[in-house]
């Protein structure tokens with residue numbers, strides 16, 4: 156091996172942090188179908204979203220013409236707190252697997268909140284501040300998005316209010332502590348502070364909460380509070396736009412390593428960390444210059460990409476959002492309570508859905524136990540305890556690397572380590588004690604759910 160190939164981590168200097176995000180919508184062979192306004196049944200216009208989101212974010216959401224969007228200098232200043240993130244060659248994992256494949260990962264777990272979510276929380280808070288908003292609100296499940304939003308709100312001098320799903324609020328107290336450290340007001344949802352919450356609690360006094368109920372509360376707060384906007388940490392196109400800093404950096408770092416990925420892999424909840432890593436590489440497939448494979452790794456218990464249907468459906472359980480053309484299991488789908496909370500979402504973003512429909516990417520589903528086995532092997536070889544979400548990507552990487560072992564191919568595999576698992580150790584405890592299980596979803600369950608959608 157030459158000295159160059161022994162390098163473990165590839166780091167970019169600050170001035171190489173991207174100055175623009177990559178807007179794949181402008182260059183996709185088939186653009187996503189328009190979201191539909193549920194009232195008028197007309198294609199959504201940016202103005203329709205202004206009451207809820209910062210206006211610039213609404214324009215980014217529906218921008219299908221500009222491939223490059225400038226990153227405001229104030230946002231880059233905050234990216235500098237933790238970017239560039241390292242690109243790492245996983246030599247020890249390769250050795251443990253006995254694979255000829257070259258495995259690289261982009262380490263987004265080094266962000267102050269421990270996941271990629273800050274890459275979008277920072278610009279979302281920035282645009283709100285710039286447009287005169289004083290308060291921002293959101294929902295959070297496990298708390299990774301809520302923590303990132305609380306951090307970003309503080310950095311731009313905004314007040315933040317986070318509705319956390321009640322069961323997570325009780326099970327994951329440290330994420331609440333993180334949010335409160337940054338000054339957020341954290342409310343377990345459903346709560347008596349909104350009409351939506353009151354209605355749910357009146358009907359079901361000991362309701363444990365869900366993302367759907369928390370979204371309803373946050374949206375109501377945004378609509379009834381002056382100068383308050385709502386924010387979302389995944390699924391929407393502007394979120395994956397912001398996340399492209401990951402792939403744009405990785406492209407330069409892979410060049411430093413003298414390689415280009417044959418396979419790009421990321422775990423999949425709504426699609427933002429997958430899109431963030433994959434989209435900048437995908438543009439070279441569009442021109443025919445490269446033939447990289449792109450694989451999204453979803454949990455077997457929530458298999459919207461591998462077993463869902465492409466159709467118009469609501470983005471939330473309550474049916475408040477516009478109708479989105481996407482792969483979905485039906486907005487009433489109740490995923491099993493797996494520990495990768497960030498992957499428990501019934502649908503996929505509109506961009507990724509179109510790409511999958513067009514055969515420009517692939518998806519695999521990973522059972523919960525396989526994900527924890529992969530995460531544990533990764534910790535024992537590469538020294539980082541991955542988030543349970545990220546472990547799904549690692550499991551998919553291991554499958555590919557073992558295939559290379561059979562065929563003898565020296566493929567270059569790149570994956571996204573979307574976060575670390577240091578605040579999720581309760582789930583590792585259960586895995587180590589043998590208390591975790593796999594969850595099967597039956598075709599009947601999926602079909603029954605989808606048949607409810609009109």
Ligand SMILES: *Cc1c(COP(=O)(O)O)cnc(C)c1O
Pocket residue numbers: 270271272299300388389390422423424425426427428429497498542544545573574575
């Ligand atoms: C939220 C989250 C995910 C899933 O969301 P995407 O939008 O699909 O990226 C994955 N990994 C981590 C660590 C998360 O916090």
